[in-house]
Amino acid sequence: MATLTHDTVVTSHRLRTGLLTAALSASAFGLSGPLARGLMDAGWSPASVVIVRVLLGATVLLPVALVQLHGDWNLLRRNAGLLLGYGLLAVASAQLAYFNAVAHMAVGVALLIEYTAPIAVIVWLWLRHSQKPGRATVLGAIIGIAGLILVLNLRDAAHTSWIGIAWAMGAMVGAAAYFILSAHAGDAVPGTVLATGGLLVGGIGILAAGLIGIVPLHATTNAVAFQGFTVDWWVPLLALGVVTAAIAYVTGITATRLLGSRLASFAALGEVLAAILFSWALLGQTPAPIQLLGGALILIGVVVVRLGEPADDLSAP
Incomplete structure (x- = not known):
């Protein structure tokens, strides 16, 4: 029995x-916002936090990626578009927008x-691949949009940050690109190679933008204060x-290739719960x-x- 996610068939x-x-990926990603907010409160710019985060992550993954690559540098050339798109959209744009949003809102x-x-993701699969959603999918989307309106809490003008909302919507576009691009193996690009290449491209791209003055770059060695304790920077x-x-990007790519971009994007919502718990523990923030x-x-x-997804389908997508 297989569960069809419209972009891949998933066995039990x-x-x-x-x-x-x-779930592992969502938990790891959920920690990023509270940690970044602590650094920004200590004097770091969002772009500086993103650059250090993604380039350090790329450095950790690079040895594994080189082993998986087996010296096949043509693989990178053949999939340059995928690596560039993943780095600039799924990594650089998504993370920079999210950290800027965190700087202005909970x-x-x-x-x-x-x-x-x-x-x-649903809209993209519908428009790009003619995968029309069913009634339950549309109903679920409407419920989700209604929930989004309540989350924005627009009636409380004193606590509504339109700049933060705009950045968060930009992060939403980047997150959708993350799920869509992660589902594609390209010309059999290993997940660690895709993650490493994307992190390098994203980090270098933001660094270049900072050096020419497009985004501000500043950092400090001040101690970082969280709820009830302080740590070195x-x-x-x-x-x-x-x-x-x-850890977050490699496990996220692996999960998306196992589940497909649509189902993986829903499973990754566990990051919301993880982020709320981490924000409560580290920052004292509660919605x-x-x-x-x-x-x-x-x-x-x-x-x-x-629930609106087809229960099973034995045919290839």
Whole structure:
């Protein structure tokens, strides 16, 4: 029996493995926002945090990627477009927009906006590949959008950051690109090679933008304060590079190739819960009750969309 996600067929074994891998990836990604917010409160710019995070992650993965590459440099040339797109859209744009959003609003709220990305994935698959969603999928999307409106809490003008909302919507586009591009193996590009190449391209791209003045670059060696404790500046940077970049991206790519971009984008919503828990523990941030209700509606919408997917299909997509 196989579950069809419209962009790949998922057997029961692949489903279990993919969901477990997606949960690990979501937990790792969920830690990035609170750690980045601590660094930014200590005087780091969002671009500087992203650069260190992704380049450190690439450094950690590089030895494994070189082994998987087996000296086949033509593989990189044949898939240069995939690597560039992944690095600039799925890594650089998504992370820079998300960290800028976190600088202007609560981590959980920014992430809930970003993770309306599954709706964008559905629209993309519909427009690009003529994979028309069913009624349940449309209903789930409507519920998710209603939840998003509550999460934005527009009636509370004093706490509504339109700059933060704009950055979070940009992060949503980048997240959708992440799920769509991660599902493609290109010309049999290993997951670690794709992650390493994307992190290098993204980090170098933002660094170049900073050096020519497009984005501000500044950093400090000040201690980083979290809820109830303080650590040296390098501690959150190390965690950002190893856990929230190297581990998170490799497991995320693996999960997406096992599950397909649509199902993986829904499974990755576990990052929202992880981020809210980490934000509460590290920053003392908790969403307002109306935002919690909106978050619940977003998750309900995701479940409805998932239930609307075909239960099984033995044919190739």
